[in-house]
Amino acid sequence: MEERDTYKTIIKATEEVLFKEKKSKFYGFAFPIKNEEDAKQYTEELRKRFPTANHVCYSWQLGVQNPSYRANDDGEPNNSAGMPIYGQIQSFKVTNILIAVVRVFGGTKLGVGGLISAYRETAKLVLEQAVIIEKVIEAQLCLKFEYAEMDQVMRFIKKKQLRISSQKLNLDCEIRLAVRKSEMKSVVYDLKTLHKIEVSAMD
Incomplete structure (x- = not known):
């Protein structure tokens, strides 16, 4: 089901x-x-x-x-x-x-x-x-990456039309995303194809 x-x-x-x-x-x-x-x-x-x-x-x-x-x-x-x-x-x-x-x-x-x-x-x-x-039930994803990766991360977020719930943009960046629960697996899978980005699910 x-x-x-x-x-x-x-x-x-x-x-x-x-x-x-x-x-x-x-x-x-x-x-x-x-x-x-x-x-x-x-x-x-x-x-x-x-x-x-x-x-x-x-x-x-x-x-x-x-x-x-x-x-x-x-x-x-x-x-x-x-x-x-x-x-x-x-x-x-x-x-x-x-x-x-x-x-x-x-x-x-x-x-x-x-x-x-x-x-x-x-x-x-x-x-x-x-x-x-x-x-819609959303789950939270946390992305950690270096500032140099910012461009590709932002392009990905825009392409997938994801919602940013919070962000810290320094030399080490952290972005939290609200992702529709049913799309979580595919979003995580696609994010893992981007190099140098650490992805973790939040409770």
Whole structure:
């Protein structure tokens, strides 16, 4: 199976979305996250923002190749909130994202089926209004060479349309390149044909 080197995520936090069902109000939010700590912070902020809320249910996903996720029902019946939200994350094929739905109870019980439907619908509305972008996974390469080799290195970078992430140009030069993950092997192979250039992959 070919390794994916792109993924979809949201560019910024969404505006609040409101879904109503039998007087219960469901406020939906999506946030871009880099780690589990981000997810905790956002859910805590929502609890402070909605002190009268009965539940702050959420789901998040992180990573591309082997993504990790969590779904939290926050006191709602088992799998009636977090998993329906997670289902929409999967449906829209997004990652590095947290979707939280804040429920303010309206006095009428919805039943498990009603809850599943309401949380799923709120998550869907949030994702429909989110700005979803495709990002490329890049790896870093470090090139070390003497100043005399500068010309051929720069020609190579221009020809391959590579992105320089940092450079130190003295008598001994060092250039760091951001290379699309799927093109890494061929770029390293081609660089090795240039003499007097030391190539190493960065973590």
